[in-house]
Amino acid sequence: MTPKQRYLFDLNGYLHIKGVLSDEELGKTQEAVERCVQTPPDELSHGRNFAFDKSLEALTLHPVTWPIVKELTGNKPRFNRGSLVVETHEKQTMTPFHCAREDCGWQTRRYEVRNGRIFCNDIIAFFYFTNVCPGDGGLIVLPGSHKSEFQRPEGLFLPDLEDPDPVLHPAIKNIIPRAGDVIVLSELTTHGVLIWKPKDRDRRFLILRYKTQYFQDEQGERYVYSKELMDKLSPETQELMAYGSYWHDKEIVKRDTVDLG
Numbered sequence: 001m002t003p004k005q006r007y008l009f010d011l012n013g014y015l016h017i018k019g020v021l022s023d024e025e026l027g028k029t030q031e032a033v034e035r036c037v038q039t040p041p042d043e044l045s046h047g048r049n050f051a052f053d054k055s056l057e058a059l060t061l062h063p064v065t066w067p068i069v070k071e072l073t074g075n076k077p078r079f080n081r082g083s084l085v086v087e088t089h090e091k092q093t094m095t096p097f098h099c100a101r102e103d104c105g106w107q108t109r110r111y112e113v114r115n116g117r118i119f120c121n122d123i124i125a126f127f128y129f130t131n132v133c134p135g136d137g138g139l140i141v142l143p144g145s146h147k148s149e150f151q152r153p154e155g156l157f158l159p160d161l162e163d164p165d166p167v168l169h170p171a172i173k174n175i176i177p178r179a180g181d182v183i184v185l186s187e188l189t190t191h192g193v194l195i196w197k198p199k200d201r202d203r204r205f206l207i208l209r210y211k212t213q214y215f216q217d218e219q220g221e222r223y224v225y226s227k228e229l230m231d232k233l234s235p236e237t238q239e240l241m242a243y244g245s246y247w248h249d250k251e252i253v254k255r256d257t258v259d260l261g
C-alpha cells in the first residue's frame, strides 16, 4: 500500500483508484462480462460470478489491489466471494445505507492501525467495466464512518428510497468511477446505492470480497461454491480462497505479484 493510499483509506474508509485496468485488461473483461450477460441464467450455476472467465478470476489477484489486500488483512487474506453486478434503471428503489457494523454487530469487524499499517478484517473491491457519470446514481458512501464508535441513528442521512434524484446530505459522497477504475471499501464504511437513472446504459462491475483467512461469517449452502466451480480455478486462486490458521503463511502471500497466466 502506498503512503498516499494508506492516508486516504484511513481518512475516508475507501479508496477510489483510477485507471487500474490496462486497455487490454479492460477489453478482455468487458467482453467476458458481455458474454456472461448473454448466457441464460440456468447455465450459470452460481449466477454471474468471477469464475465465468479467467480474465475476471485474475482480478482477485490484480497487481494494483494485491498489496492493499495483503496489508489490510495482515498478510492473511481469504477471498470468499465474487459476484458480477449488472444494474439497470429497472430497479426502482435505492439500496439503503448499510455496513457490517450495523448488519452484523460491532464485535464482528475490526479496523485498526498498528506499526504504521492498517488492518481491516472485511474489505470489498469493486472493479468497474462501465462508466458512471455525475447524476447517474450508483454507489454512495459516508466517508470516515469506518471509524465510528456509535451506532448511526436510524434513518440518519437516508434519502427517500424511491426518489431517483434525491438531495444528498453534504456528508454523503456519490462515487463516480470510470470503466477500469477500482473502489476498495472497508465493510465498516457506511454505504448505499442510488437508483440507476440512465435508460441507455447499465452499471457493470465485479464485487470481490476479502476477509482474513481465519474468519468465517457466512453460514449455509448459498455461500459454498460447487466443486465444479472450484476445480476450474487456478491453484493460486484456490489457495487465496482457502481458510488457514492465524499463523499459517500462504505461499501466494510471499509473492509481490501473482500471474494466473
Ligand SMILES: O=C(O)CCC(=O)C(=O)O
Pocket: 085, 095, 124, 138, 139, 191, 192, 193, 207
Ligand atoms: O452496488 C454497489 O455499488 C454496492 C454494493 C453493496 O452495497 C455491497 O456489496 O455491500
